Amino acid sequence: MDDENESGTVIEEDYYTFLNVSKNATNDEINNAYRRLSKVYHPDKHVDPIEKKEAEHLFNKTKRAYEVLSDPHQRAIYDSLGIHGLETEGWEIVQRTKTPQEIREEYERLARERDERRLQQRTNPKGSVTVNINATDIFNRYDEEFDYDELGPRAIPFIEVSGMSFVQSIEAPLTLRDTVVMAGNLSTHNGTGSGSINVSLRRLLSEKGWVEFDLGAGNGPVFSVKGFRTLTKRMFINMSTVFQFTSHGIRPSLVTSLANQLDKNTVGYLTWKAGAQSAMSTVIVRDTPRSHTSVSLQFGIPHTYISLTYTHKLEEYELKLRGALKAGTFGTVLEYGAEKKVSQHSSVAATVAVGVPSGVTLVVKLVRSNQTYSFPIHLSEEIVPSPVFYATAVPIVVYGVVKRLVIDPILKDQKEREKEKRRESNKARMAEKKREAQASVSLMRNTFARIRSEEEVRKGLVIVKALYGRSSVVSTFGNPSSGEKDSEREQTSVDDDVIDVTIPLQCLVKDSKLSLHEASKSQLPGFYDPCVGEDKVLMVQYLYHTHLHEVTVGDTETLRIPKQTHRVNPT
Structure with a gap:
């Protein structure tokens, strides 16, 4: 129901924003909002035939919003399905149910059935490709006593692909509880290759647990049983039993992991492995919006080690900085690197690993949707x-x-295409909204003059100027003087991407206060979207107790005025 729709579909009406009430508004709040708008749009309030016709249209729209939000049945459908639900599927629900709670439960059931149908049509492919490259000849050439190359020393370092591996899997959802996963992998290293194939069936037993059966073939048949169970609100357990059939008999192994949530952001894991490789390990993971920290300690065969990993998240730059230190019986490794999100579904990462005795390795990784390409x-x-x-x-x-010459131009072009798509899909709708907003402002003239006059007398809240539209354009318009007043001004487009909304905003003032809720302001009475697909802001300059104030908020941010922090300091 938001004004902007990322998929490019037609924008729907937002009844809550049109009445300027919150989504959890009470019946009294809805009634009061309806009465206020009715006074502005009631056809009997206007004499001019054209204005009377426009008023009738807007009054009917106001009445429709009130009827939906004041009726518990219709409101429940509207909250769940939007206007489309009121016209079609929603009424099918109403015929079979009585209370709003039953409506929501019925909607959830229908939603689950739709999800199940979609699941059956999806395979959700996942895969990874790893290419190991040996480039040690660049920095560590061997000093040979004899030159075996008849053509003399090599001028170009020798770089070879020492290994490759491919992993691919697909899901075949049977129901919302049953899923079949088929996976396979192929790998080769220094001329020696191997591969395996695996089929698993996972069954969701309840909200607290699942069980999975795996059957694989590669280096002999493999059968395993895995399970997950939530023990308490903060604790769960994972278990896996594997039976590998070889020429020397059956080789069983067992892995059990117990996890406990220590606090809101911290989880501890205790894992025991028994079999050919036995080990006991503990891991503590702390994940916050700004960082991710992991500490691991393992005692076992063949390796015992301790490791510390820290990732710092820079969400504003869509960047992650990572560092890790690992030391044990195999040696010591220090890692550092970064991961950058380059589009909605793609990211690139580079990690440097410096260790003894492994040396220096650079790992470049590209993630595109569910596919991962890694180059150590x-x-x-x-x-x-x-x-x-x-x-x-x-x-x-x-x-x-690459970012400057390739990525940025591609993303810019993609963004422009998406904006154009949204504009085209909503072109007729936005033209109608613009005409409706202009008519609404014309009908608000008397209300605007009355409210503004009352606020001026009491030295209350007077809207001096309000601009709504593209964020980069709103700030370029000059500041009006504190005494500017024009009660007869119409809503005008001060720029192709910015509109003057002083009149409709003043009409929303009540008792020297103004509140706008968390929703796109393009749905407010007298507003429309002048730049579909662009980032928009609302800039308001107002007088309160004869002092000039100014504030700018994002399109979907809440706004409550007056506030002392908005006051413009006199020069």
Whole structure:
């Protein structure tokens, strides 16, 4: 019901915003809002035939919004399905139910059935491709006593693909409770290849648990049973039993993991593995909107280690900075890197791993929807400054160049196409909304003059100027003087992407107060969307106790005035 629709479909009416009430408004609040608008739009209040006709249209719209929101049945349908639900499927629900709660329950049932039909049409493919590259010859050439190359020393370093692996899986949802997953992988390393295929069936037993049966083939048949169960509100357990059939007999293994939520952002895990590789490990994970921290400690065969990982999230830049330190019987590894989101479904990441005895490795990763492409590049078998420097600097430089020359133009073009699509799909609708808003402002003249005069007498809330539209354009208009007044002004488009909404905003003032709720302001009486698909703001300059105030809020932000913090300091 928001004014902007990302999918480009036709914009629906928002009855709550049109009446300027919140979505949890009481019946009294809805009644009061209806009475106020009725006084403005009632046809008997206007004499001019054209205005009378416009008033009749807007009065009927006001009446329709009131009828829907004041009736519990219709309101429940509208909240769940929107206007379309009132016209079609919603009335089918009403015929079979009596109370708003029953309406919502029926809607949820229908929604589950729709979700199940959609599930049956989806395969949700997932996959990953990993290409291991050996580039150690760039920084660590072997000093050979004899030159085996008859053509003399190589001028170009030798770089080879030392291994590759492919993993792919698809889901085949049977019902909302049953899902079949088919997966396979192929890998090769230094000329030796292997592969496997796996089929699993997962059954959702309840909201608290599920069970999964897996059957695989590769290095002998493999059968496993996995299960998940919520024990308490803060604790759950995961168990997995695997039976691998080999020429030497059956090799069983067991993995049990117990998790406990320590606080709102922290979870602790205790895991026990038994079998060919036995281990006991504990992990503490803390995840907040700004960071992700993980501490692990494992005792086992063949490796015992301790690790610390920290990720700092820069949401405003869609960037994550990551660092990790891992030390154990295998050696020590220090990792650092970054992950950047480049589009809605794509991200790139680069990580440098410096370790003993592994050397220096650069891992470049591209994630596109459900597909992951990873390129581990082994640069050096020893820790020397040059590969560490180039592994750090080169990805930054390459990303900067690619972003400027490739990514930015593509995203800009894509964004413009999406905006154009929304404009076209709502072109007729927006033209009607603009005409309706202009007619509404014309009908508000008398109400505007009365309310403004009353506020001026009591030195209350007087709207000096209000502009609504594209954020980058609103701020370019000059400030009016504090004494500016024109009770006869019509709503005008001060720019193609900005409109003057002083009159409709003043008409919403009551008892020297004005409140706008968390919704697109384009649905308010006398408003329309001058730039579909663009970021919009509302700038308001107002007098309160004869002092000039100013505030700018985003399209869907709440606004409550007057406020002391809005006061413009005298120069």
